Amino acid sequence: MLSKKTQYAFHALIHLAENADKGPILISEIAQEKNISIKFLENILLELKNAGILGSKKGKGGGYYLLKTPKEVPLAKIIRLLDGAIALLPCVSLNYYEKCENCRDEAVCGLNDVMGKVRDATLKILENKTLKDILTRNVSIF
Amino acid sequence: MLSKKTQYAFHALIHLAENADKGPILISEIAQEKNISIKFLENILLELKNAGILGSKKGKGGGYYLLKTPKEVPLAKIIRLLDGAIALLPCVSLNYYEKCENCRDEAVCGLNDVMGKVRDATLKILENKTLKDILTRNVSIF
DNA sequence: AAAAAGCCTATCTTTTTTATAGAGTTTATG
DNA sequence: CATAAACTCTATAAAAAAGATAGGCTTTTT
Known part of the structure; x- marks a missing residue:
């Protein structure tokens, strides 16, 4: 079985891909949308960022976004x-x-x-x- | 990953299959041969027995044996x-x-x-x- | 009757997974 | 430039699962 962590990662990535046109997406938005603990999701998105899959922007108007196309x-x-x-x-x-x-x-x-x-x-x-x-x-x- | 339990089960079954001609095999023999905690193995063999894969005999000269051919x-x-x-x-x-x-x-x-x-x-x-x-x-x- | 061997259930320990906390850093903006 | 927004980072805690052990019970052989 895949862990919750991996399942959450998939769901978050799907959300980011589906909203790729809307600029950086808030962690809190994804957490709410997918029913994931915000703090837990924070760690997951960070790992995805450190792996070069996601990029992020801090401060107001910040959030996460895909660095690659879904196909990649x-x-x-x-x-x-x-x-x-x-x-x-x-x-x-x-x-x-x-x-x-x-x-x-x-x-x-x-x-x-x-x-x-x-x-x-x-x-x-x-x-x-x-x-x-x-x-x-x-x-x-x- | 398969759990230790499953891996031990495979090793035990292999041993039983390889020694199918020798009559019931002692838990302790399998445990020693495969480096498995005897008590842990006991539980595993019991599950295999309850599932109808192994049979057992109590008392002196007892032990476990396959109820099916390896191919089954x-x-x-x-x-x-x-x-x-x-x-x-x-x-x-x-x-x-x-x-x-x-x-x-x-x-x-x-x-x-x-x-x-x-x-x-x-x-x-x-x-x-x-x-x-x-x-x-x-x-x-x- | 006694010893050998599996049966059964409960408990304990360790590891992994899941989740949370909180202070730190960066950035936008009025 | 102060403030708030948002991500960053590391540590810790809580819960669940895996791994292991304990010990009395039952059956069978001799």
Whole structure:
């Protein structure tokens, strides 16, 4: 399951994309619109900013805005940023690899083999689907 | 990520499958072999038993054994039993469905759409790969 | 009867997730 | 230039989940 953090990030990004023409958007506006604790959302937007996905402006008239077009933001990137590994086992994670405890040889491990296939199938979708793809079907529903 | 519980379950099942000819296997033997806390493993094996995957025998000469052939145990079943939902969002889970909070209409939600595809791709593998598949490549490695 | 082994339920500890607090910094504007 | 608006940053707290342990109970073998 995706954490609340990642889910909130998606919802916030959708809101920002849908209102990209309106200049910087207030954290408080997004929080209210999507029913998210404003302080929690603050941290999430900050992470998205530090990752280069969002820009921000301080002071009156400030707020957050997308630095990239929705098509340039793969869903996998958001998930990795907020949740970490996408793979089901550390030993098949591309971005957060760790050896499984007790593992003697991944090359001969059947679990490693299968979970690697799951990772590939998952990433094929999440690396190619972008923020744009979750907008089209979504006509300001959230 | 799969929980330790699920990972331990896989390792235990592999051990039981590899020693299926030796009659009931002691919890303590599996625990030692796979470096798992014996008490924690006890709970896991009990769940597998209650799910009809393992059988057990009490008293001297007792232990656990597979009730099914490895080919009859899909990996998805084990994951669901110990970890719950496989899907990334509650609203696309087949076995643990829940409506997302704030969701007005799943039929128009782009996230629901994409995550449904991820679920399908994942299940296509995990429903079809079985205990047998993680044995073949694995020659008593754990 | 005694020992071996699984059964069952409860509790405890640790880690992770979710949420909050509050002082700091930047910027617009009257 | 003072003030208010808004994001920034770091720390902490609360809640939930995961991981682990404890101990008495039941069944079975010898």
